[in-house]
Amino acid sequence: MSDDGAPRTAWLKDARFGLFIHWGIYSVPARQVGKNSLAEWIKSREQLSDRDYDLYFDHFDPDLFDPEGWAREAADAGMRYVVVTTKHHDGFCLWDSAFTRYKAPNTPAGRDLLRPLVEAFRSRGLKVGFYHSLIDWHHPEFPLDGFHPQRNDEELKRDAAGRDIAKYRAYLHGQVRELLTGYGRVDYIFFDFSYGPGLRPEIWGGKGPDEWGSDELLDMVRQLQPGIVVNDRLGLPGDVTTPEQYQPASPLPLHGGQSLWEGEQTLNGSWGYDRDNAEWKPPEMLVQMLVDGVSKDGNLLLNVGPTARGELDDKALELLREIGKWMRRHNGAIYGCGPAPFTAPPDCRYTSKGNRLFLHVFCWPFGHLHLSGLAGHVQFARFLHDGSEVQREEVDPAQVPNTVRMAGLPPGTLTLKLPVRRPDVLVPVIELFLRD
Numbered sequence: 454m455s456d457d458g459a460p461r462t463a464w465l466k467d468a469r470f471g472l473f474i475h476w477g478i479y480s481v482p483a484r485q486v487g488k489n490s491l492a493e494w495i496k497s498r499e500q501l502s503d504r505d506y507d508l509y510f511d512h513f514d515p516d517l518f519d520p521e522g523w524a525r526e527a528a529d530a531g532m533r534y535v536v537v538t539t540k541h542h543d544g545f546c547l548w549d550s551a552f553t554r555y556k557a558p559n560t561p562a563g564r565d566l567l568r569p570l571v572e573a574f575r576s577r578g579l580k581v582g583f584y585h586s587l588i589d590w591h592h593p594e595f596p597l598d599g600f601h602p603q604r605n606d607e608e609l610k611r612d613a614a615g616r617d618i619a620k621y622r623a624y625l626h627g628q629v630r631e632l633l634t635g636y637g638r639v640d641y642i643f644f645d646f647s648y649g650p651g652l653r654p655e656i657w658g659g660k661g662p663d664e665w666g667s668d669e670l671l672d673m674v675r676q677l678q679p680g681i682v683v684n685d686r687l688g689l690p691g692d693v694t695t696p697e698q699y700q701p702a703s704p705l706p707l708h709g710g711q712s713l714w715e716g717e718q719t720l721n722g723s724w725g726y727d728r729d730n731a732e733w734k735p736p737e738m739l740v741q742m743l744v745d746g747v748s749k750d751g752n753l754l755l756n757v758g759p760t761a762r763g764e765l766d767d768k769a770l771e772l773l774r775e776i777g778k779w780m781r782r783h784n785g786a787i788y789g790c791g792p793a794p795f796t797a798p799p800d801c802r803y804t805s806k807g808n809r810l811f812l813h814v815f816c817w818p819f820g821h822l823h824l825s826g827l828a829g830h831v832q833f834a835r836f837l838h839d840g841s842e843v844q845r846e847e848v849d850p851a852q853v854p855n856t857v858r859m860a861g862l863p864p865g866t867l868t869l870k871l872p873v874r875r876p877d878v879l880v881p882v883i884e885l886f887l888r889d
């Protein structure tokens with residue numbers, strides 16, 4: 454609960470749709486490593502040394518960086534909040550941290566890249582979230598565990614035997630303090646990630662609440678930014694559960710203090726910019742993911758991986774704009790909406806808010822849609838994109854099949870009469886006004 458008694462996640466639940474940004478020096482190599490992409494993991498996947506990886510630090514030159522442009526695109530896509538990587542697992546910091554030289558101001562970028570983003574998001578009315586990696590493959594006291602790029606460097610492993618994670622922990626806490634005191638109000642912090650006992654510690658080297666000092670860290674976060682939303686990857690229950698790259702089949706079981714889940718999804722399988730990856734999800738699939746999440750009481754945090762020159766690439770922009778075109782007309786079926794107490798017909802989803810029920814049609818049916826349990830409950834129905842009426846009919850359950858008269862529908866069914874041609878929007882939505 455926040456100070457005023459409302460759940461801390463109230464704004465987040467209402468917003469439903471946000472932009473995830475993964476931006477760092479991994480946008481220079483920009484290549485796919487292994488089967489499941491994840492270009493931001495390159496240092497670990499290719500087992501690059503600090504020296505190899507410095508090439509990307511030295512050539513990170515985002516001369517086309519346009520924070521206002523990013524914020525405008527997010528807002529125009531209908532997103533209401535943004536979560537940006539302050540530091541990813543490679544340890545590179547986007548802001549001007551006093552604790553390290555491994556930061557944007559020391560690359561050709563020559564400045565703090567986080568501050569202008571925060572300002573641009575705020576001025577567009579977007580809530581601000583920070584993604585912060587608990588893992589750090591650059592810090593000299595971070596152990597050479599199973600994910601570490603130098604895990605097979607026998608010589609370094611001998612030298613690194615005495616690494617003291619307590620020193621890294623102090624660095625982690627110090628940087629989080631810096632981020633939560635130097636950038637005004639931060640609405641959301643997304644820590645990433647813990648790999649505890651369930652995740653084969655004999656291979657990966659297990660890290661969780663003890664290594665991160667999660668209890669202490671969480672206390673500090675709450676004290677510095679009361680009201681901030683904290684995700685669930687500290688190895689402690691957080692405010693929001695964060696399933697990644699899959700759509701839950703039903704509302705996720707929430708535990709601890711959690712009250713919300715948020716699906717983390719990519720546009721093309723990679724979080725960081727991946728130049729040659731063409732596995733772009735079609736725009737209608739992205740909208741369907743958003744709708745599917747809201748119909749199961751969840752959010753969508755949709756990722757972009759900007760380029761090394763500081764731009765959202767053309768394909769990402771095209772997708773965001775297509776989504777925005779849909780959101781402009783349909784956001785009433787998303788913002789502040791949640792699941793409905795009715796079962797939707799096949800290939801459809803319901804979202805609802807108050808006495809409005811929104812039927813999202815993923816696959817266009819033959820002429821009619823039969824809605825179970827809604828007979829007698831609907832006062833008016835219209836397409837949301839143009840406000841035009843959708844005609845309804847309640848078929849007599851006693852009707853026997855006879856040529857063109859519909860029959861065989863269970864009692865309580867409401868039938869909608871649809872045009873033959875599917876409306877030309879990514880996902881057609883029918884708004885049903887329920888009787889009180």
Ligand code: GLC
Nearest residue numbers: 491493494645646697717724
């Ligand atoms: C992960 C990955 C990562 C990505 C992320 C997004 O656990 O390690 O590269 O940042 O989560 O949810």
